[in-house]
Amino acid sequence: MADPSAIALNSVAVSYSGRTLFRDVSLQLAPGSFHFLTGPSGAGKTSLMKLCYGELSPSEGRITVFDQDTSQMDRNAIARLRRRIGVVHQDCRFIDHLSVAENVLLPVTVSQGNVEAARADMADLMSWVGLNALTNHRPPELSGGERQRAALARAVILSPDIILADEPTGNVDWEMSLKILGLLIELNRLGKTVLCATHDMSLIRQAKTRVSARVLRLGNGTVELAGAEL
Amino acid sequence: MSALLALVKGDTSAESVVPRTGFTAILTIACAAAMAFLAVFVLALALSAGRQAADWEASLADTATVRISAPAEMADVQADTVETILSQTPGIGATRRLTDDEQALLLQPWFGSDLPVESLRLPILIDVTLTEGGPDVIGLRQRLSAEAPGAVYDDHGRWRAPMVDAARGLRTLSLIALILIATVTGVTVALAASAAISANGQVIDVLRLVGAEDRYISRAFTRRFTLRTLAGAAVGVVFGLIAVALIPTVAGGGLASAVGFRGAEWIWPALVPFVAAVLAFAATRAAAARRLNEAG
Structure with missing residues (x-):
């Protein structure tokens, strides 16, 4: 029987320089689900996110994404896998000499997709994230919130099945946090699997009033489902 | 590709x-x-x-020189003998005795243009053009040494x-x-x-x-x-x-x-x-x- 999970971690451990960040972590993200990943700084939220898109390899255990064991994939196969996963980093990671539009189009250009068609749809996409007026600007000219929304636009341009957002509201004010959360919820309603790492419990509480989200708490070297205290 | x-x-x-x-x-x-x-x-x-x-x-391989150093009274006789021998030798195309002017021209880089060639005892030089394969050099040298003792056959190998x-x-x-x-x-x-x-x-x-x-x-x-x-x-x-x-x-x-x-x-x-x-x-x-x- 096929694994029904979009992402599955089985008994995964991550160690850096002899220090174990977490161990025996098992979790499954069902297609179309919304999960928050929370925990104190240094607990390994970013590392766990990196495991999910193949930027990091586990010290132990097995990770499958779309039923594919990432440990069996070479670098180019991981690259192709990432086209089905939209990633939003806290630091956004743009190519600074390209315009916002060119940055948003990058996933299409690197995958040799139909750039012209994507360019035609750009206005709708940029309007969705509220950056219509800024498409020709360079990333360093954008505010923190604008950068996060541009990163989100880039993450969804290939219509991926999974959205991984690592502290997407880490550098923005509350109003902008709610805007970004709203965009993630919209994507989830379109059937996307969303995993959002955040330490902002207020944001999680706000989200739970609008979407059926599960909260995973990473701490003490393992991960567990957070319960009623939220 | x-x-x-x-x-x-x-x-x-x-x-x-x-x-x-x-x-x-x-x-x-x-x-x-x-x-x-x-x-x-x-x-x-x-x-x-x-x-x-x-x-x-190519240029030096197709030519040779016979140098005749003999007493003045014997030089012309030996030169005639050498030319006769060369004309009878297979592998020899043509022969030509260098004139005094040509010899002076050869010496010009060392002695200048006003060298009185006639006052020097210069060897007689015979320019030899070879045909394909050239002569039997050992046999030719033996014959020259027997009939014209002052003649030396030089195939330019030493320079070439x-x-x-x-x-x-x-x-x-x-x-x-x-x-x-x-x-x-x-x-x-x-x-x-x-x-x-x-x-x-x-x-x-x-x-x-x-x-x-x-x-x-x-x-x-x-x-x-x-x-x-x-x-x-x-x-x-x-x-x-x-x-x-x-x-x-x-x-x-x-x-x-x-x-x-x-x-x-x-x-x-x-x-x-x-x-x-x-x-x-x-x-x-x-x-x-x-x-x-x-x-x-």
Whole structure:
């Protein structure tokens, strides 16, 4: 029987320089689900996110994404896998000499997709994230919130099945946090699997009033489902 | 091959992700220009040396000289005898006794133009043109020594061999220099590409994040470095050709008068930019693959 999970971690451990960040972590993200990943700084939220898109390899255990064991994939196969996963980093990671539009189009250009068609749809996409007026600007000219929304636009341009957002509201004010959360919820309603790492419990509480989200708490070297205290 | 076709076709999207500025651009162009300039010189030298070796070998191989040093009263008799023997010897085409004026001309570089030849006791020289295969030298020498004891047959081997060896040695050295130039060009471009890739680590991180495969990332650097090398080498070749054309010609100056290109040889300097571009292509691809593997 096929694994029904979009992402599955089985008994995964991550160690850096002899220090174990977490161990025996098992979790499954069902297609179309919304999960928050929370925990104190240094607990390994970013590392766990990196495991999910193949930027990091586990010290132990097995990770499958779309039923594919990432440990069996070479670098180019991981690259192709990432086209089905939209990633939003806290630091956004743009190519600074390209315009916002060119940055948003990058996933299409690197995958040799139909750039012209994507360019035609750009206005709708940029309007969705509220950056219509800024498409020709360079990333360093954008505010923190604008950068996060541009990163989100880039993450969804290939219509991926999974959205991984690592502290997407880490550098923005509350109003902008709610805007970004709203965009993630919209994507989830379109059937996307969303995993959002955040330490902002207020944001999680706000989200739970609008979407059926599960909260995973990473701490003490393992991960567990957070319960009623939220 | 598909990578080369992709290079020719071009991928502006891949190219645009790497910033155009940076010291590696100047380094690549300047290195390609300098190396191409040197390559043109060395090519000219190698081709000229080869040509000169062939000329010397051909011109001296078909001739010989008989020198007759005999007392004055016997010299003409021995010269007549030698000419008779030569006319009867298979492998000898024609013979011609050098005049006093011709002998004075041969001595002119050492003694000047006002040498009173008639006052000197010079040997009689007979210029011999050989036919294919030449004579039986040992048999001819034995006969000359028996019938004209003052005659010495000289087949120029003593002069010809070291000159031809020297010209061939020069050509070999030139070819080694060409290989070194190609190696230095490849290494320099590879280092420049490697430095550019390292300097653009953030760009590569972003490309990987959005799903770029290694060949896309490699292509972003390869085409640019290949075209820079092609352009730099083309400039270097032009300046190299101008410099070769400006080398002063010396009448009868041997190799010095012959450095340059003739006829179909012009194809070689024209190929230099393309060879440099192929080298740069291979070097950049290898450097990109190495850096991407190191980055994991």
